[in-house]
Amino acid sequence: MRMIHTIDDMRHLVGECRQQGKTIGFVPTMGYLHEGHMSLVRRAKAECDFVVMSIFVNPLQFGPAEDYEQYPRNLDRDANLAKNAGVDAIFVPSVNEMYPQKQLVFVEVEEITNNLCGVSRPGHFRGVATVVAKLLNIVQPDKAFFGQKDAQQVRVxxxxxxxxxxPVEIVPCPIVRESDGLAMSSRNVYLSSEERLQALSIQRALLHAEELFKTGERSATVIEQQIRSIIEAEPLAEVDYIKIVDLQNLTDVSTIEDDSLLAVAVRFGGTRLIDNTILYVKEGQPCFAQ
Amino acid sequence: MRMIHTIDDMRHLVGECRQQGKTIGFVPTMGYLHEGHMSLVRRAKAECDFVVMSIFVNPLQFGPAEDYEQYPRNLDRDANLAKNAGVDAIFVPSVNEMYPQKQLVFVEVEEITNNLCGVSRPGHFRGVATVVAKLLNIVQPDKAFFGQKDAQQVRVxxxxxxxxxxPVEIVPCPIVRESDGLAMSSRNVYLSSEERLQALSIQRALLHAEELFKTGERSATVIEQQIRSIIEAEPLAEVDYIKIVDLQNLTDVSTIEDDSLLAVAVRFGGTRLIDNTILYVKEGQPCFAQ
Structure with missing residues (x-):
């Protein structure tokens, strides 16, 4: 596995792949890899000839009061995991390599960023869209693989x-969970054992909501309220949002008539966790990964 | 010469070029071609194997009170000129092809759009950057060629x-002028003969400014005032701006100490003309086309 630190070297490698007629699959990450990332790599390997993973904790997508500094990092561990998973190259640029001078150009995504994490984390999706645009322009993949835990990010x-x-195909991939049901996230390491235990209420609540939906409940308010009472039964839980939104435009819905996203963000102690599930109304017309 | 109307067909052609190992040169235009555009084509042909010209009047870069509707269009004439100049393919998408639904994603360029035309035309450079990003992603050229008359656009x-x-090289190309000195522009056709005559004051003023600069004048205010009095001697002239700005960050300068851009925008009747010249301070370090 190649470890690449500069944009020039990355472009050179991409050029070689192209000359050899290889398709490129790309898995952008912020490192501290877990099984969720590994599922993206497996999908990329299944669909592309050459797999590039980037590991870059992007300062542009963190707010001033957020966890950029303490975000977990361990490049040695990540490199081993990537190599064992069959990644062909990891792209590990420095902040200075990605932002050699003050960034003046930003990709702004309107409307679908006006809800959910876009409200709780002002500027977050601008930072995400901008760095992903940069990475896509550097790696020039045929396909790029994103985890659906960050459902709004995938839509953006x-x-x-x-x-x-x-000129790239975005491939959303299903949420991967720990054996106890917690959605995989690099931030899970922040949780104390007590917080971690209480955080399991999130998936319990989502499963309950799916059950309600399957048995015919179509009132977003009713479902949201039941989720809230399950999660707020945990004393350490502070709900950021619990929302059912239209899957395409991410606006609030009151009655579920089209495919919808049920998304939650909850803090346990200082750790903000997100999770979601998709409520498909249109049989056979799933818009996201299945 | 191929005439291409859809993004799919354009991508297909680009793929063919790549497979044949051809480099692609790209000349984006809004059509109503003139000798300025032709100079870009000649440069593209000299530097690339395959030349694509786009002809697209981009609604996104026009303000609500601007001349989107009346902007001159003549595809038959343009296609002939392009063919005779040796363009290999023209890409002529409809507005619906470029914007099939409401555009939610924009490329925002900060700071360098806060002066000059960025002030007079709010949203203009957002529209320019967004459509050029789209076109570059569709055509995927090795080099793209832009006229320096739109100096701020080139910087953006x-x-x-x-x-x-x-992954593209931007090649700025020198301003091309009519035999009487007026900078070539598709909008020149709007001018009455009287307006056109008075518009020649712009280049006279720029030449005078260059002369002042060459003989040692370094006060931006002094140069700007003399330009203003030359242009405002014409009764139909309405100055939008006359400014000397830093060539890199496009902020106003009072004393010319670094390479600077002298840029003017003047209305004659309803027609807004822009023109500029670069005042090089650093011998042998020109940042723009020469």
Whole structure:
């Protein structure tokens, strides 16, 4: 496995792949890899000839009061995991390599960033869209693989690729969970054992909501309220949002009539966790990964 | 010469070129071609194997009170001129092809759009950067050629390509002038003969400024005032701006100590003309086309 630190070296490698007629699959990450990332790599390997993973904790997508500094990092461990998973190259640029001078150009995604994490984390999706645009322009993959735990991020990236006509296919991949049901996240290491235990209420609540939906409940308010009472039964839980939104435009819905996203963000102690599930109304027309 | 109307067909052609190992040169235009555009084509042909010209009047870069509707269009004439100049393919998408649904994603360029035309035309450079990003992603050229008459546009595009790491080289090309000195522009056809005559004051003023600069004048205010009095001697002239700005960050300068851009925008009747010249301070370090 190649470890690449500069944009020039990355471009050179991409050029070689192209000359050899190889398709490139790309898995952008912020490192501290877990099984969720590994599932993206497996999918990329299944669909592409050459797999590039980037590991870059992007300062642009963190707010001033957020966890950029303490975000967990361990490059040795990540490199081993990537190598064992069959990644062909990891791209590990420094902040200075990605932002050699003050960034003046930003990719702004409107409307679909006006809800959910876009409200709780002002500027977050601008930072995400901008760095993903940069990475896609550097790696020039045929396909890029994103985890659906960050459902709004997937929508934002899909919209960016569509509206800017970027020559890449975005492949959303299903949420991967710990054996106890907690959605995999690099931030899970922040949790104390007590917080971790209480955080399991999130998936319990989502499963309950799916059950309600399957048995015919279509009132978003009713479902949201039941989720809230399950999660807020945990004394350490502080709900950021619990929302059912339209899957395409991410606006609030009151009655579930189209495919919808049920998304939650909850803090346990200082740790903000997100999770979601998709409520498909249109049989056989799933818009996201299955 | 191929005439291409859809993004899919354009991508297909680009793929063919790549397979044949051809480099692609790209000349984006809004059509109503003139000798300025032709000079870009000649440069593209000299430097690339295959030349694509786009002809697209981009609604996104026009303000609500601007001339989108009446902007001159003549595809038959343009296609002939392009063919005779040796363009290999023209890409002529409809507005619906470029914007099939409401555009939610925009490329925002900060700071260098806060002066000059960025002030007079709010939203203009957002529209320019966004459509050029789209076109570059569709055509995927090795080099793209832009006229320096739109000096701020060139800076904006260069900044976009740099900050978003787009895999293309931007080639700025010198201003081309009519035999009487008026900078070539598709909008020159709007001018009455009287307006056109008075518009020649712009280049007279720029030449006078260059002369002042060459003989040692370094006060931006002094130069700007003399330009203003030459242009405002014409009764139909309405100055939008006359400014000397830093060539890199496009902020106003009072004393010319670094390479600077002298830029003017003047209305004659309803027609807004822009023109500029670069005042090089650093011998042998020109940043723009020469």
């Amino acid at each position: 990236i899909q919209q960016m690729v569509q509206d800017l006509n970027m | 595009i260069q900044q976009m390509v740099q900050d978003l790491n787009m």
